[in-house]
Amino acid sequence: MRVSFRINGDPVAVDVEPRLHLADCLRDVLSLTGTHLGCEHGACGACTVIVDGAAIRACLMLTVQAEGASVVTVEGLSSDEALNPLQTAFRKHHALQCGFCTPGMLTTAHALLTDEPDADADRIRSALSGNLCRCTGYIPIVDAVLEARAAYRKADKPLPGTERFLQPVIAADRVRYVGEPLAVVLGDSPALAEDGVGAIALDIAELPPVPDRHASGRGEILLFEGAGTNAAMVFTGGKGDADAAFRDADYVRSDRFAVQRYTALPMEPRGVLAEWDAARGRMTVLGAAKVPFFNRDTLAAMLGLSPGDHRR
Numbered sequence: 563m564r565v566s567f568r569i570n571g572d573p574v575a576v577d578v579e580p581r582l583h584l585a586d587c588l589r590d591v592l593s594l595t596g597t598h599l600g601c602e603h604g605a606c607g608a609c610t611v612i613v614d615g616a617a618i619r620a621c622l623m624l625t626v627q628a629e630g631a632s633v634v635t636v637e638g639l640s641s642d643e644a645l646n647p648l649q650t651a652f653r654k655h656h657a658l659q660c661g662f663c664t665p666g667m668l669t670t671a672h673a674l675l676t677d678e679p680d681a682d683a684d685r686i687r688s689a690l691s692g693n694l695c696r697c698t699g700y701i702p703i704v705d706a707v708l709e710a711r712a713a714y715r716k717a718d719k720p721l722p723g724t725e726r727f728l729q730p731v732i733a734a735d736r737v738r739y740v741g742e743p744l745a746v747v748l749g750d751s752p753a754l755a756e757d758g759v760g761a762i763a764l765d766i767a768e769l770p771p772v773p774d775r776h777a778s779g780r781g782e783i784l785l786f787e788g789a790g791t792n793a794a795m796v797f798t799g800g801k802g803d804a805d806a807a808f809r810d811a812d813y814v815r816s817d818r819f820a821v822q823r824y825t826a827l828p829m830e831p832r833g834v835l836a837e838w839d840a841a842r843g844r845m846t847v848l849g850a851a852k853v854p855f856f857n858r859d860t861l862a863a864m865l866g867l868s869p870g871d872h873r874r
């Protein structure tokens with residue numbers, strides 16, 4: 563049977579027998595051998611992967627049941643550049659010896675902390691109670707998960723957008739949204755430029771959409787793998803002694819407010835002119851802005867320049 567799903571963010575289609583369980587598919591068909599097989603009947607947890615956000619036993623799930631799902635294996639927890647915070651903590655706390663149980667421990671803990679970044683030691687023990695370790699012992703494993711919690715508390719992360727700039731000027735390898743610029747065409751005349759546009763051939767595989775912020779917030783499909791989150795910015799504001807103000811208030815109401823995505827658009831047309839000085843490796847940008855230094859630093863980061871090479 564043909565089964566299509568996402569594996570670590572990428573779409574995949576496999577032809578499998580209906581009886582093939584997901585762990586065998588991952589290991590033998592997709593060569594993702596990080597998912598281990600111990601008991602093959604749901605007792606040891608070594609085969610745990612994350613399916614649509616939930617930790618499940620891949621030995622108890624048929625591949626055909628993954629149709630349309632998002633599956634994350636231990637290979638999907640880290641990038642080539644960096645370990646996942648759980649992996650870093652496991653290494654620090656010596657939370658593995660032979661490592662056989664480790665992928666299942668990591669995926670189970672990742673699913674837990676994604677939903678419950680404040681899980682205490684009891685909750686962590688409970689969540690990991692279905693994962694057996696035969697050589698390390700559980701104390702360092704629980705200690706490692708406790709330490710990794712901070713990285714899962716989104717509010718504690720550095721403000722995304724302040725330390726990195728994730729807006730490529732032109733889509734490279736991956737188009738992330740409808741309307742993203744794909745190419746720049748230069749021509750001696752508008753007609754020649756239009757001819758150039760017509761000469762561009764695109765070979766694009768359409769990806770399933772991420773339709774709402776809830777799906778996006780789960781982070782199973784990341785716009786930028788290296789970011790580890792789809793949150794563009796987490797911002798915590800405060801002024802004065804907020805605790806005292808709430809404490810002394812006659813009436814306090816707690817609520818959660820959510821607003822739709824929006825962006826400010828100027829009513830007047832705006833243009834911007836950039837001039838690149840190749841001899842000095844310096845760019846001058848002429849345009850209207852209320853935050854010129856922020857814009858300068860942003861553009862410099864996006865273009866790989868130092869802010870001093872960029873005038874606005």
Ligand code: FES
Nearest residue numbers: 600602604607621
């Ligand atoms: S191999 Fe799946 S639970 Fe043991």
Ligand code: FES
Nearest residue numbers: 659661663695696
């Ligand atoms: S580290 Fe060996 S089974 Fe857990």
